Amino acid sequence: MRLDEGSRLLEIEKKRDPNNLIPFFLDNYIDFFQLFFNEDAGQYAAWKDRLDQRLELMSQGPESSPFHLFTRSVLHFQWAAIQIKFGNNWDAGWDFRRSFLQSRDCAKRFPEFSAAGMLSGAMQVVAGTIPDGYKWLSGLLGIRGSIGSGMQQLERFLAMNDEWAELYRDEATFYYLYLKFYIQNKPEEVFAYIHQRQLDIRNNHLYTYLYANLCINDHKSAQALQAMRQMNNSPGYLDMPVWDLEMGYASLNHLEPGAELYLERFLQRFKGKFYVRDALLKLSWYYYLKDELPRADSCRLQILRKGGAEADADRQALKEAKIRKWPNKLLLQARLLSDGGYFAEALQLLQGTSSSGFSTAEEKCEYAYRLGRIYDGLGRNDEAIEAYLTTIKTGQQLREYYAARAALQIGYIYEQRGDKMRAVSFFEKCLSLKDHDYKNSLDQRAKAGLARCKGE
Numbered sequence: 258m259r260l261d262e263g264s265r266l267l268e269i270e271k272k273r274d275p276n277n278l279i280p281f282f283l284d285n286y287i288d289f290f291q292l293f294f295n296e297d298a299g300q301y302a303a304w305k306d307r308l309d310q311r312l313e314l315m316s317q318g319p320e321s322s323p324f325h326l327f328t329r330s331v332l333h334f335q336w337a338a339i340q341i342k343f344g345n346n347w348d349a350g351w352d353f354r355r356s357f358l359q360s361r362d363c364a365k366r367f368p369e370f371s372a373a374g375m376l377s378g379a380m381q382v383v384a385g386t387i388p389d390g391y392k393w394l395s396g397l398l399g400i401r402g403s404i405g406s407g408m409q410q411l412e413r414f415l416a417m418n419d420e421w422a423e424l425y426r427d428e429a430t431f432y433y434l435y436l437k438f439y440i441q442n443k444p445e446e447v448f449a450y451i452h453q454r455q456l457d458i459r460n461n462h463l464y465t466y467l468y469a470n471l472c473i474n475d476h477k478s479a480q481a482l483q484a485m486r487q488m489n490n491s492p493g494y495l496d497m498p499v500w501d502l503e504m505g506y507a508s509l510n511h512l513e514p515g516a517e518l519y520l521e522r523f524l525q526r527f528k529g530k531f532y533v534r535d536a537l538l539k540l541s542w543y544y545y546l547k548d549e550l551p552r553a554d555s556c557r558l559q560i561l562r563k564g565g566a567e568a569d570a571d572r573q574a575l576k577e578a579k580i581r582k583w584p585n586k587l588l589l590q591a592r593l594l595s596d597g598g599y600f601a602e603a604l605q606l607l608q609g610t611s612s613s614g615f616s617t618a619e620e621k622c623e624y625a626y627r628l629g630r631i632y633d634g635l636g637r638n639d640e641a642i643e644a645y646l647t648t649i650k651t652g653q654q655l656r657e658y659y660a661a662r663a664a665l666q667i668g669y670i671y672e673q674r675g676d677k678m679r680a681v682s683f684f685e686k687c688l689s690l691k692d693h694d695y696k697n698s699l700d701q702r703a704k705a706g707l708a709r710c711k712g713e
Contacts, residue, residue, distance in 0.1 A: 286335070312332055372414070427461070470503060478598055501526070660690055
């Protein structure tokens, strides 16, 4: 992520060998990192024509080279991700399809070119878990995938020692670990991989981001904070406001004073739309828990007019802002502590309480769900299942996500126990619940669980 230094090296090579197309291809990585992480609409408007320009350049290379297809596949893949960031989902779908087909064709035509398997493998996994909310797109674009074969391709590539595997190992590792975490649901293996291979999470900011982000999403906020505080902050790295967002999330998950400073700085500096509403929601929670209601209300009002609604978290923030009702403070504190991995503290907070102490059906359901997540985190699986079953019983008619997520978590527990039949039944239960929050992302995880249990 030291983009200025990378750009300087590319310019040297362009002057040394003007006929070498690879520096022009690698220029796209520099644009991609900036547009994907920082979402500057001005930069996007100025740079969006570069895709066609670079595709034209790559087409001038010899068709006998695997790079003739591979470079264009990578360009389409990166711009598919960029288009999603700027709300151009239709264009993103077509770029993904082009990348999918070009990568597959490259792997077939040049089986000795191992790097083709990296990208086609990753895309196979993604295509194999497209949620029902986007099925119209996958059918229209003719995209078909397989989690099992896609992950096997990535694993084979990472086990290789040829020159292409050496060059693309960092990139392949990034895809592999995200997919293993979110699609295969194997967080323990992900963190073991990071530690055993001693990935440089201090100096390689892409690895720092991967590690911190996955820690936050695996109830390991303390580890995320430690990694971000120890990362190399010397000049030359890409300046990314997203670090403040991650620090804000991780700090808030331990109810730490100062969490608001990170979130406010992210909102001041970030020029994009993804997670703006979620950041405002988290900031409103911080002030609400501090009994600073005017500031909390101000944050919630901003949710109505700022940011986007592409991410599930942003849609949820918008919904909560429109409801104009504050959550139960005790349940909110328990949620944050549980999200951060501070399960013992969260359980201590709920000691002496029962569902009868909450007034609404939604709060009673959430209480059962929070207990389930806490017991789950503490490894008390039988108690977790009992609490999750109560959540499903009391919440399957509600719009809240608690029942669907509870079904998913029970599926995970039975999958880990090797009881695939019961796991399948709860993954199907998750999919069967309609019109709830986080529907697309929960469905994608449930579909991945079904595919794992059925060996697909």
